Amino acid sequence: MKLKSYLLPFVLAMAFAFGLLIGGKLNFNDTPEKLFSTNSKKDKLNRLIDYIDYEYVDEVNTDSIVDVTVNNILDKLDPHSVYIPRQEAARVADNMKGDFVGVGISFNMFKDTVAVIRPLEGGPSMLAGIRAGDRILVADEDTLYGKNYNNEMVVRKLRGMVNTPVNLKVYRKSEDKVYDVEINRSKVPLPSLDAYYMLTEDLGYIRLNRFAESTFKEFKVAMKALKSMGMKKLALDLRDNPGGYLGIAEQITDEFLPSRKLMLFTRNKSGAVEQSFATRRGDFEDGEVFVMLNEKSASASEIVAGAIQDNDRGTIVGRRSFGKGLVQREMELGDGSSVRLTVSRYYTPTGRSIQRSYENGTDDYYEQFYKRYDNGELYSADSIRVADSLVFKTPKGKIVYGGGGIIPDIFVPLEETRKETYYNGFFESGIMSFYVFEYLDAHREDFVDMDFEVFQEEFTVGNEFVDGFEKYLRKADFDADLYEYRDSAKKYIKATIAEQLYGQNAYQQVLRKEDPMILAVIDISKKSDL
Structure with a gap:
């Protein structure tokens, strides 16, 4: 059949337009069925997974392949873009929210039984009368003891929805009785503020372990309490603080800076700059501030310190x-997993980027960090390498440097060797907590009428405690010679006893009584009064 002559130009025009559409999408590496695909890179990965699922000769867990693939992709980007698997998502979310829903206890599996180390402050177990040393035997008619039980199984049983009840059978050793206790699950705080107390008559102390959703509220509570005790100056301890939410760091920084002072700015892929300024809401804009940092202070900790400096x-x-100057945003991947992807860089008010170089890959990036123990910079300020090309000046003319962390105004050396640092980390682990719990389980009555102040001044940890800990380690198949580290072991044992009796605030006060950096801050504070 012939086309009518007046239709021919129209048909030719349509064919030409359709040809342009096809040509714009054509990729000569694609198969015909891919012609109209808008993202052949994603389809390539999807097709590979399908081939492995349906055609590969052996059974393969393709979920694990996907996880490895995602991690490998992110590893090629930068050291701080990370993948959060589905099974880790809830724990990570709880940690950054600053609370979880449960009964509110710190516990160990002690001789195959759930033993309460301490009911958590503000949690439902404390309100229900649960005490340190209690054993939880049954939850809703399910036994919680036996060799097959582990911490994760106990957590799954005791956590749940807000305001849902759980019926417990609790054995109290000191009374040799079993009690029935009903507890309504509720939100239990996961504190990001380790401690606050007065160092001198006018110098307060706050230690933050991360910047979570709840951190600013905790910080405000501590500040109010310290002011009521006479605080005029603040030592803000951000040592070992790996960071957290950018917005929380901004809120805390705002407490110290007057209105309209620049706190930081960020720059994204397109070059767009977003500035963050202090508001009028600051409650400590005139008091003297000391920010304490170490080599493990990162991200949000550096934002606060950089703005102050x-x-x-x-x-x-x-x-x-x-030295982390990258900003991540968490993005869901659709199956419960997510990725924290670097979306911008941040800069301190003078324009410094304090991000260390990662051009040689992630392994080299972290290896360069550990070389600080060997190149002397943790022990001498003169060993800190700075780039002359990255010199900046503050409004008052002080020289500051970019390119790899915040360099302190007052240097305090690390007084531990790398081996001592390892042992102190070991002392902070769960194994010492187990040992101390066993000691308290046999001697809890000795502390019934002893308040923390008396404990701090009068209770002494002698060599017999260290000897007992060494025996405990050998029973647990740990080979550790503590001869050179007895004094440090004593300090950690006393601090851990204080924690299990009086809480985290007490732990920090015992542990940091002779802390060189805190003593340095106290000394600087006193000199500023002269």
Whole structure:
């Protein structure tokens, strides 16, 4: 059949337009069925997974392949873009929210039984009368003891929805009785503030372990309490703090800076700059501020310290910080997993980027960090390498440097060897907590009428405690010679006893009584009064 002559130009025009559409999408490496695909890279990965699922000769867990693939992709980007698997998502979310829903106990599996180390402050177990040393035997008619039980199984049983009840059978050793206790699950705080107390008559102390959703509220509570005790100056301890939410770091920084002072700015892929300024809401804009950093202070910790330093607002004390100047955003991947992807860089008010170089890959990036123990910079300020090309000046003319962490105004050397640092980390682990729990389980009555102040001043940890800990380690198949580290072991044993009796605030006060960096801050604070 012939086309009518007046239709021919129209048909030719349509064919030409359709040809342009096809040509714009054509990729000569694609198969015909891929012609209209808008993202052949994603389809390539999907097709490979399908081939492995349906055609590969052996059974393969393709979920694990996907996890490895995602991790490998992110590893090629930067050291701080990370993948959060589905099974880790809830734990990570709880940690950053600053609370979880449960009964609110710290516990160990002690001789195959759930033993309460301490009911958590503000949690439902404390309100229900649960005490340190109690054994939880049954939850809703399910036994919680036996060799097959582990911590994860107990957590699954005791956590749940808000306001849902759980019926427990609790054995109290001191009374040799079993009690029936009903507890309504509720939100239980996961504190990001380790401690607050007064160091001197006018110098307060706050230690933050991360920047979670709840951190600013915790910080405000601590500040109010310290002011009521006479605080005029603040030592803010951000040592070992790996960071957290950018917005929380901004809120805390805002407490110290007057209105309209620049706190930081970020720059994204397109070059768009977003500035963050202090508001009028700051409650400590005139008091003296000391920020304590070490080599493990990163990210949000460096944002706070950088803003304080660049605005000539306070004194940075300690050692060069980690050096992380990248900002991540968490993005869901549709199956319960997510990725924290670097979306911008941040800069301190003077324009510094404090991000360390990662051009040689992630392994080299972290290896360069550990070389700080060997190149001397943790022990001498003169060993800190700075780039002359990255010199900046604060409004008052103080020289500051970019390119790899916040360099302190007052340097305090690490007084431990690398081996001592390892042992102190070992002392902070669960194994010492188990040992101390067994000691308290046999001697809890000795502390019934002893308040923390008396404990702090009068209770002594002697050599017999260290000898007992060494025997405990050998029974647990740990080969550790503590002869050179007895004094450190005694300090950690006393601090752990204090924690299980009086809480985390007490732990920090015992542990840091002779802390060189805190003593340095106290000394600087006193000199500023002269």
